[in-house]
Amino acid sequence: MTMGDKIDAVLDHVDKALPLSLERLFELIRIKSVSTEAAHAQDCRDAAEWLAQDLRGLGFDASVRDTDGHPMVVGHNRADAGPHILFYGHYDVQPVDPLRLWETDPFEPVMKPLPNGDTAIVARGASDDKGQLMTFVEACRAWKAVTGELPVGVSVLFEGEEEAGSPNLMPFLDKTADELAADAIFVCDTDMWDRDTPAVITMVRGLVSQEIEITCADRDLHSGIYGNAARNALQVMGDMIASLRNADGSVAIDGFYDGIRPLPDAVRAQWQSLPFDDEGFLSDVGLSIPAGETDFPVLEQVWARPSCEIHGLWGGYMGDGFKTVIPAKAHAKISFRLVDGQDPEKVRDAFKAHVRNTIPADCSVTFTDIAAAPATVMALDSPFLRKSLGALTEEWGRKAALAGTGGSIPIIGEFKKRLGCDSLLVGFARFDNRIHSPNEKYDLSSFHKGIRSWVRILAALAED
Amino acid sequence: MTMGDKIDAVLDHVDKALPLSLERLFELIRIKSVSTEAAHAQDCRDAAEWLAQDLRGLGFDASVRDTDGHPMVVGHNRADAGPHILFYGHYDVQPVDPLRLWETDPFEPVMKPLPNGDTAIVARGASDDKGQLMTFVEACRAWKAVTGELPVGVSVLFEGEEEAGSPNLMPFLDKTADELAADAIFVCDTDMWDRDTPAVITMVRGLVSQEIEITCADRDLHSGIYGNAARNALQVMGDMIASLRNADGSVAIDGFYDGIRPLPDAVRAQWQSLPFDDEGFLSDVGLSIPAGETDFPVLEQVWARPSCEIHGLWGGYMGDGFKTVIPAKAHAKISFRLVDGQDPEKVRDAFKAHVRNTIPADCSVTFTDIAAAPATVMALDSPFLRKSLGALTEEWGRKAALAGTGGSIPIIGEFKKRLGCDSLLVGFARFDNRIHSPNEKYDLSSFHKGIRSWVRILAALAED
Structure with a gap:
C-alpha cells in the first residue's frame, strides 16, 4: 500500500x-x-x-x-x-x-x-x-x-x-x-x-495584562453633600482611559513603541497580496471606522501593531434604579497586545508610570499584574x-x-x-x-x- | 399653664x-x-x-x-x-x-x-x-x-x-x-x-439624572482578532467621561452654564461668615484637592455651583481572572446637580448632544431619562x-x-x-x-x- x-x-x-x-x-x-x-x-x-x-x-x-x-x-x-x-x-x-x-x-x-x-x-x-x-x-x-x-x-x-x-x-x-x-x-x-x-x-502578538484599582476618597460619598468638590473615582478612571489613546488612534503611553522592529517589506508585500477587505472586516461586526493608528491599514493594525484594550470596567452603583453616590473606587482590566521588539516588562512599567502621572495627587492606584509575554x-x-x-x-x-x-x-x-x-x-x-x-x-x-x-x-x- | x-x-x-x-x-x-x-x-x-x-x-x-x-x-x-x-x-x-x-x-x-x-x-x-x-x-x-x-x-x-x-x-x-x-x-x-x-x-440644588448605554460593535469581540481595529465601547465611554470636565474642573458641555443666576452678594457674605474649613471638609474623607471649578471656594462648589458626577460605570468582563474581550457595550449612570436658573430639560438635551457629538460615528448611544428637577x-x-x-x-x-x-x-x-x-x-x-x-x-x-x-x-x- x-x-x-x-x-x-x-x-x-x-x-x-x-x-x-x-x-x-x-x-x-x-x-x-x-x-x-x-x-x-x-x-x-x-x-x-x-x-x-x-x-x-x-x-x-x-x-x-x-x-x-x-x-x-x-x-x-x-x-x-x-x-x-x-x-x-x-x-x-x-x-x-x-x-x-x-x-x-x-x-x-x-x-x-x-x-x-x-x-x-x-x-x-x-x-x-x-x-x-x-x-x-x-x-x-x-x-x-x-x-x-x-x-x-x-x-x-x-x-x-x-x-x-x-x-x-x-x-x-x-x-x-x-x-x-x-x-x-x-x-x-x-x-x-x-x-x-x-x-x-x-x-x-505578545500580551501584557493588568487589573487596576483607582481609589479617591476613603469611602463612597453622597453627591448631594460632596458633589463637585470631592474627586469621583469613575471620573478619574474615565480621564485615565481617555489618556491612553491619541486622537490618531496611537497609544499615548511614553515609551510604548520603543524597540519595535518594523514589519519586513517582504512580509508586508505578501500580506498585501492576500485578499483582505478592510470595510468588510469591520462591517461584519457592525462597525465602519478603524479604531487603530490611522496611518496603518487594518490588517497591519490587528497583526503587526500593538494595541491597548479595556476589557472590563466597573465601579459605583450598577444595580436597578439610581444612586447618587460618588464612588471611592473604580476598577478596570486592561491589556496590551505587543509586536516584535517590545519588551513586556517595559510596557508594563510604562503603563504604570502613565497611570500614576495621570491621576490626581490625592488619589492612589493599585496594580495586579496578570500576564506578560513577548x-x-x-x-x-x-x-x-x-x-x-x-x-x-x-x-x-x-x-x-x-x-x-x-x-x-x-x-x-x-x-x-x-x-x-x-x-x-x-x-x-x-x-x-x-x-x-x-x-x-x-x-x-x-x-x-x-x-x-x-x-x-x-x-x-x-x-x- | x-x-x-x-x-x-x-x-x-x-x-x-x-x-x-x-x-x-x-x-x-x-x-x-x-x-x-x-x-x-x-x-x-x-x-x-x-x-x-x-x-x-x-x-x-x-x-x-x-x-x-x-x-x-x-x-x-x-x-x-x-x-x-x-x-x-x-x-x-x-x-x-x-x-x-x-x-x-x-x-x-x-x-x-x-x-x-x-x-x-x-x-x-x-x-x-x-x-x-x-x-x-x-x-x-x-x-x-x-x-x-x-x-x-x-x-x-x-x-x-x-x-x-x-x-x-x-x-x-x-x-x-x-x-x-x-x-x-x-x-x-x-x-x-x-x-x-x-x-x-x-x-x-436641582438634579438631572440619566442612564446611558454606548454600543460599538454588534457583539463582543476577541482582542486577539480585532484588537486595535475595532472600536472598544469601554474606551469610548472613557473618552466620553473625560470629555465632560475641563482641566479647571468646570463642566465642558456646551450651554451647561446658561441662565445661571449668580449667588447674591448678601448670601455669599453670610456664607463667608460661617466657619467652614475647605481642607478639613476634604481631609475628613481622605482627599486634599478640590475637584470642582478652581475659581470657586469649596462651599460654593457644593452649594451654589452645578456638578456632573458619574455614579455607576460598567461593561465588559468584571469577574474573576481575565478575559480579552472587546466589549460591544458600556453603561453609566450620570447626574448633574443644578443651581438657580438652570433649566433641567435644557441641561439634559445639552448632555445628550454632547455625548452624540463625542462618540465615533459608527457607535450609538441610548439614553434613559431618570429625574429632572430645577x-x-x-x-x-x-x-x-x-x-x-x-x-x-x-x-x-x-x-x-x-x-x-x-x-x-x-x-x-x-x-x-x-x-x-x-x-x-x-x-x-x-x-x-x-x-x-x-x-x-x-x-x-x-x-x-x-x-x-x-x-x-x-x-x-x-x-x-
Missing part, C-alpha cells in the same frame, strides 16, 4: 466516522472547563481526565499531570524513526457571561444550519479550543484505525489554563523539557485565512512549514497562506525558549466563530476538513 | 421617653424599605403601614395611599385656629451595597459610642430619612402625651420613593393639593451647619422662617445658620408649584453621617435634640 493509498483510505475513514467524531467532541464540550472561575476547577480536571482516557484508547501513553493550577494532559505515541512532533491545544474555555445573550445553552452543543449550506456547531469551546484540538485527535484516531500506527512520532500537550494566561506552563515545561522534546511543534488555536483558504501563522516571529525556511503548507494546499484546493495573528499565544515564546523549537500555528477556525463571545461556533467544515488536513500533514511530515 | 411651662413639660417628657422613642425608630429601620430594588416592594409597603398605624396611635387621621409605585402616608391633626403646617419626610432608603463594607447588619441598628462622647445609631436609614422624620413624629407624640393636643394644625406626608427620584409625587400632589394645603411646609432631610449649630436651608431658592422674609430660626437657636444655644445644600430635594420645587407654598428645610443630620454609604449613622444627640427642636418649633409657630 503506497502512502497515497493509505492517505485515501484514512480520509475515507474520516468521512465515514464523522458522526462518531462529533459525538466525542460534544462529550468534551459538555464538560464546563472554565479555567478562570474557581467554581469550575473540578470541571477542568474532568476535561483533562476525559482527554487522557481518550488518548489512552488510541494507544497513547497518556496521563493527567498536576500543576499548581489546572492539570496538563501529556501523551506520547513514539515511532522508531523519522521526525517526532509535539501537538499543543488547550481544553479550558472562556467564561460564558453574558449568559442571556446565548441563544442556546453554552455547554449543550447544537448543530445549526448556516446560510452558506455549512452547519455550525454552537457552544462555548466549540471552536476555542476543543473543536480545534479534537481535529488532531480524530486524525490520529483515523490513522490508527486504518493502519494501526501514526506516520510520525507524536506527543501531545493539552493545557487547562490558556484562557487564564498559562500561569503554570513555564515551570511545567522546565520540568518536562526532555520528555516533550520534538523536531517541530504544532499549535492548533488559530484561524484560516478565509473561509476557503488555509493558513499557517508565523507572527504572534511577541514571537517564526523562521520561514523550515521544511516542516513547507510540508504543512503543501498538505493544507492539497486538502483545501487553495494555496495556503502565510499569515500573522493579532492574538497572543504565550506558549509559542515559551516553547522556543524552553524546548528550543519553533511552532507552526495551524488552525481551522474562522473569523466569524465568535470565540470568547456568546454563541461561539465552529463550522462543521472546519471540523471535518480540519481532521482531513491533519491526516495529510502527518503523512507529509513522514516524507523525506 | 403658660406656653413656656408647657414647653418645659413636653421637653422633660421627651428626655424621659427617649428609650421608647429609640425603640420605635429601630422598629422602623428594621423594615428594609429600599425603594429602588424591586425585591423590597413589600418592605416599602410595610414601612408605610407601620407609619400610618403609629400616626393613628397619636390621634392623626392617617392612611396609606396607593400610587403607581410605593405608597404615600398622609396624616392630619387639624386645629380650629392658627396656622396649619405640612411636614414631609421619606420612609424609603438607599440600597446597602457594597454589603461587605458594612461593619454590622445594615438593617439591625446598633448603638456605638463615639470618640466625642456622643453615641451613633448605625444602620441604613438611621439618618436618611427614618431618623430625621421620627424626630418630628416623636415631638408630636410628646405634645400629645403632655397636653393632649398639638400647638398648631399639622399634616404629614411621608413618601416612599425619594431615593428613586419621586416618580409618583407630582400626580399625587395634583390629586391631593386641597387636602395638603398648608401655610408652611417643613422638610426634614438635611444637615445641621456643624455639630453644634442648627441650620435652616434656603437653597437646594434648583429652588426660598423667600428669606417668611415669619415661619424667623420663628423656626428662633426656636432652633434656643434649643442649641447657637445662632441658627441660613444655609444652602448641595443635595436635591425635588419635592421642594413641586410643593412650590403644586401647593403654592415655600418649604423650610430643617434637619439634624451631620456631615459625617455616611448617608448613601456603608455604616450610615445618626447621632443620638441629633435624634434627641432634633425631637426637642421640633417641640420648640411647634410652639413658636403657634405664637403671634
